[in-house]
Amino acid sequence: DAGVIQSPRHEVTEMGQEVTLRCKPISGHDYLFWYRQTMMRGLELLIYFNNNVPIDDSGMPEDRFSAKMPNASFSTLKIQPSEPRDSAVYFCASRPPGGAGTFGSGTRLTVV
């Protein structure tokens, strides 16, 4: 298995632009998580899905952030408009029922 695949690995964008991060979970994993990691705040859970349905988005910082999971093999995290304080590493993780989570390699976002 190729593991959890995230794209792009790096993204540099200007303030105000829309940013879309992508994730392909491991086949058969019915939970998908989006995290953000910064030095100041550590690893923060933003949102998670179960069987493509958003279950808890209380970690999403504000309305500029949105996440979708149109099918079992794909999810997106969108930031519109982006701001410099959104600069962070964004991780996607998936998990099978009763199993441990597997993380992707992350997307390093820099908003200038």
Added chain:
Amino acid sequence: LAKTTQPISMDSYEGQEVNITCSHNNIATNDYITWYQQFPSQGPRFIIQGYKTKVTNEVASLFIPADRKSSTLSLPRVSLSDTAVYYCLVHGDNAGNMLTFGGGTRLMVKP
């Protein structure tokens, strides 16, 4: 949601055994204990999971006392490549509790 407390950092030398203890005083009956490892520029990686007593795999051992209010991750004979941040998580069998990370323990292995 069970809160975890672990040391911010630890130093060790190559070849030594390292024990990292995590406190989780309000662990619930159905909660499991899971440890993750994170290297710089990578996502966290699952190391080991347990419910009670002792669990051992090819990477580490996990010791959990009878009251389950703490757990100890044991890394035998560490090498420089074990330098990483180690996270202790306590979670139920549903996804929402499972992956809430604390600050972790930054382990530095020296030559």
